[in-house]
Amino acid sequence: MEWKLDKQSDIPLYQQIANFIQKRIAYGEYPPGTLLPSERTLAKELGVNRGTVVTAYDVLYSHGTIERIKGSGTKVHKDVWGLTRSRIPNWDLYVERGSFLPNLPIYQHIRGEIHGKDLINFASGELAHDLMPYDIFKEILAKKEFHQSLGYEHPQGNLGLRDRIVKHLEDYKNIKCSSQSVLITSGAQQALHLVIQCLLNHGDAIAYEDPSYAHSLPLFRSAGIKTFKLPVGPNGINPEDILYLYQRHKIRMVFLNPIFQNPTGSILSLNNRKRVLEIARELGVPIVEDDPYSLISFSNDIDTSTLKSLDDRGHVLYISSFSKIAASGLRIGWIVGPDNVIQRLADAKQQIDFGHSIFPQWMAAEFLDSDLFSTNIKYLVHKLIEKRDILISNLEEELSDHLSFHVPEGGIHLWCRLRDEINEYQLLERALRNGVAFVPGSLLGSKSGYIRLTYGRVESKLIQEGIVRLKKSMF
Numbered sequence: 001m002e003w004k005l006d007k008q009s010d011i012p013l014y015q016q017i018a019n020f021i022q023k024r025i026a027y028g029e030y031p032p033g034t035l036l037p038s039e040r041t042l043a044k045e046l047g048v049n050r051g052t053v054v055t056a057y058d059v060l061y062s063h064g065t066i067e068r069i070k071g072s073g074t075k076v077h078k079d080v081w082g083l084t085r086s087r088i089p090n091w092d093l094y095v096e097r098g099s100f101l102p103n104l105p106i107y108q109h110i111r112g113e114i115h116g117k118d119l120i121n122f123a124s125g126e127l128a129h130d131l132m133p134y135d136i137f138k139e140i141l142a143k144k145e146f147h148q149s150l151g152y153e154h155p156q157g158n159l160g161l162r163d164r165i166v167k168h169l170e171d172y173k174n175i176k177c178s179s180q181s182v183l184i185t186s187g188a189q190q191a192l193h194l195v196i197q198c199l200l201n202h203g204d205a206i207a208y209e210d211p212s213y214a215h216s217l218p219l220f221r222s223a224g225i226k227t228f229k230l231p232v233g234p235n236g237i238n239p240e241d242i243l244y245l246y247q248r249h250k251i252r253m254v255f256l257n258p259i260f261q262n263p264t265g266s267i268l269s270l271n272n273r274k275r276v277l278e279i280a281r282e283l284g285v286p287i288v289e290d291d292p293y294s295l296i297s298f299s300n301d302i303d304t305s306t307l308k309s310l311d312d313r314g315h316v317l318y319i320s321s322f323s324k325i326a327a328s329g330l331r332i333g334w335i336v337g338p339d340n341v342i343q344r345l346a347d348a349k350q351q352i353d354f355g356h357s358i359f360p361q362w363m364a365a366e367f368l369d370s371d372l373f374s375t376n377i378k379y380l381v382h383k384l385i386e387k388r389d390i391l392i393s394n395l396e397e398e399l400s401d402h403l404s405f406h407v408p409e410g411g412i413h414l415w416c417r418l419r420d421e422i423n424e425y426q427l428l429e430r431a432l433r434n435g436v437a438f439v440p441g442s443l444l445g446s447k448s449g450y451i452r453l454t455y456g457r458v459e460s461k462l463i464q465e466g467i468v469r470l471k472k473s474m475f
Contacts, residue, residue, distance in 0.1 A: 005046055010105050013048055017056035022065060025076055034076040036066065101222045103215070106425065106443060114437050120466035122453040123437040125262065125412065126328045130459055131383055133326055133367070133376045140366045148362050153355040155346040157184025157334075161365040165334055168368050172295060174309040175318065175336065183335050183342045184356050185349065187328070188290060188321040191335040192216050192255075194345045195288055195317060196223050200253060207245045208255040209237060211415075211445025213262050213290065216255070229446060230254075232261060234406055236268030239275040246283050253286050259304050260293035263444050263452040264415040265408025270303050273310060280315040287316045292324040293411040295377055298385050302409055314338050322364060324412065324456070325377065332356075332364045384412060387455040387463065394467040402474060403451075412456030415441075418449045420474075427451070427473055436469040 005016050024030045036042075039057065043050040057074055060066045067077045102108070114121050148158070156162065162179040169175040185191040200206065202224035208216070210229035220227050228245045230237040236258060245251050256276070258268035268276070280287050287307055294304040308318035314337075321333030335345065349355065367373060391414060392407060405416045418424065424440035431438060441450025458466060 005048065014052050014055035014059065017046065017053060018059040021060060025065060030076050032076050032078045036074045036076065038073060099222060101218045103218055110437060110439065113432050118435065120436045120462050120469060121457050122466060123439050124457045125454055126323060127456050128459055131380055131456065136367065136370060136372050136376060137363065140363065140370065144366055146362060148358050150358060153358050153361065155350040155355055156182065156342065157356055158358060158361040158365065161361045164365045164368040173306055175306065177336050180339050181336055181342055183346050183349070184361060185333040185335060186331045186356060187323055187333040188292065188319050189215060191319045191333050193219055194348055196220065196225065198344050198348050200225055205249045205251045206253045206255060207242055207251045209257060209261065211263055211441065213257065214444050232264050232266060234266055236261060236266045236272060239272050239279055242276065242279050246285065251285060253288060255288045255290070256307070257290045258307060259291060260408060260411030262411070263413045265406060265411050265413055267302065267409065270305065273305065273307055277307060277311055277315060281313055289316050289318050291318065291320045295325050296381055296384055297410040298381060299409050308336065317341065325380065326367060330360045330364060332360055384456060387458065387460055390460055390463045391453065391455045394464050398467050398471045412454055414453045414455060416451050416453060418451065422474065424448060424451055430473040431470055434469045434473050436466045
């Protein structure tokens with residue numbers, strides 16, 4: 001048999017075999033009544049256990065594709081085309097062929113473990129319940145009356161919210177824009193998706209940070225985008241690497257998270273931020289800036305000027321959201337850019353979901369308009385510093401001989417390098433059994449031997465126990 005199994009694929013071997021036989025039948029190469037190889041013969045040809053072939057045949061039998069006749073072997077069903085009976089679709093084939101790629105299996109595994117289970121969760125990149133502004137939202141609902149239409153909203157989002165975001169960006173981030181240059185999205189993730197789908201073509205090359213936000217990577221792969229890495233060090237990327245990649249690969253877009261980068265917590269120096277913009281101007285290459293964390297800086301001495309605030313030529317598409325400063329469940333994000341770009345993205349969003357729900361937009365607008373917004377940010381920063389310091393203290397006490405880390409001055413993540421030669425995936429499995437979750441570093445970048453601990457998600461009182469459980473998992 002010329003066909004070979006792909007043992008590096010995420011698709012189980014039995015499913016690859018079943019899919020291959022299904023295709024041969026669909027192409028007419030195995031007509032109805034064809035005798036298929038015995039389980040032992042096929043297992044020997046493919047170099048797998050007989051049980052793998054048995055499972056593959058079981059899948060085909062359950063779909064009505066084959067029949068097993070005692071004394072005659074396994075044959076393609078005589079009525080495989082369903083002339084006299086109905087057939088169940090081979091949903092596995094449909095799932096495999098979909099153009100929108102799934103998250104990596106290990107991410108699906110982590111997600112399945114942390115939801116609905118009593119784990120100490122250092123894995124989820126969101127705020128803990130005790131950091132969300134429930135009291136402020138209750139006060140808004142008690143004092144304000146909701147009079148908005150419950151019909152479809154403007155494709156760019158509610159004008160009242162966009163006006164408040166314009167004021168918020170100027171007051172807090174020194175970004176000047178108009179409501180026409182703002183699009184409300186379902187979190188920053190949708191903004192990234194719209195940019196990739198609407199502004200890039202299959203085969204285009206882009207540059208992104210290594211390591212970086214993991215959930216953007218499947219979006220690039222699904223769109224057929226060629227990706228090239230910008231290594232992130234203690235001080236962020238080296239801007240000259242952008243020039244290097246452009247000269248060799250003609251990159252068409254650069255994706256950056258320069259302020260308290262996820263997962264490293266690094267901050268790109270002001271001079272390097274300016275140099276990134278100089279290179280963008282020289283090359284005519286747009287920068288997509290993802291800015292979840294610049295408002296949660298732990299020191300007034302750090303310059304957290306965004307690329308967008310320094311951009312006077314329109315090179316930067318700016319993305320942010322409420323997820324890391326209020327509540328991820330609101331699903332309120334925004335993207336700021338040239339009017340023609342925003343109109344293009346808004347048209348695509350309208351095709352996808354007919355615009356964002358009005359009620360969370362109304363809540364977000366009232367929250368931004370509240371005198372308590374700045375108070376909430378100060379409280380959030382205070383609590384995140386507390387959580388970070390508790391985490392660092394316990395790591396130094398329990399695991400200082402086994403990992404090292406850069407202390408972040410903002411954001412919600414701690415990027416840890418394992419000193420020992422520990423397989424981070426095996427460590428994760430042991431940790432999950434011990435009731436604690438984290439993200440293996442190689443899910444976020446090209447290097448192994450790292451883990452990301454998100455202190456924003458864990459209640460302060462549970463951090464110490466979480467590190468004790470992590471230590472137990474290492475030995």
